Amino acid sequence: MINYKTYLVFLFGSLAFSIGIQLLASYLNWPPFSGVAIALAVFIIFPLVLRNRSLKRMGGMGSDTGAGGGGGFFGQSxxxxxxxxxxxxxxxxxxxxxxxxxxxxxxx
Structure with a gap:
């Protein structure tokens, strides 16, 4: 289960980061849509990082412990x-x- 407080921190953190990148892109005269592209990348990557962290915490796929993973929805088959x-x-x-x-x- 995803902790909603952590999810909101990640969501608002990524929002603040993307706004900052867009302001920096306009200040540095980068190409017009580079700030938007970076903001979209951040909005895509942050939820994936959050999902992987929660799966590792639960012992699901991607865990380094070796327990769980590889067995489908209900654990090891x-x-x-x-x-x-x-x-x-x-x-x-x-x-x-x-x-x-x-x-x-x-x-x-």
Whole structure:
């Protein structure tokens, strides 16, 4: 979950930075749309940095710890296991090894 206070700090910080860049660009007589291009780049890059920081904090993709990541939405994937509807046996595969039934439900 993104901390909204941090998000607002980043948002207003990027807004102040982009206004400052535009004022600096007009003062230094840079090409007309260079300040706008830099401001758009800042508005694109800052949310990405914030997202990566929050993902690292949660242990998701891009973390340096090695825990998490690489497993999709629910963390590391262990494969799908099934529970037989006839005998409640938990197994992997197509048919229950205990009773031979093909009626099953997925267990995540």
């Amino acid at each position: 262990q494969g799908v296991k099934y529970i037989c509807l006839a005998c409640n046996n938990r197994y992997k595969g197509g048919m229950c090894p205990r009773c031979g039934s093909k009626m099953k439900r997925a267990d995540f």
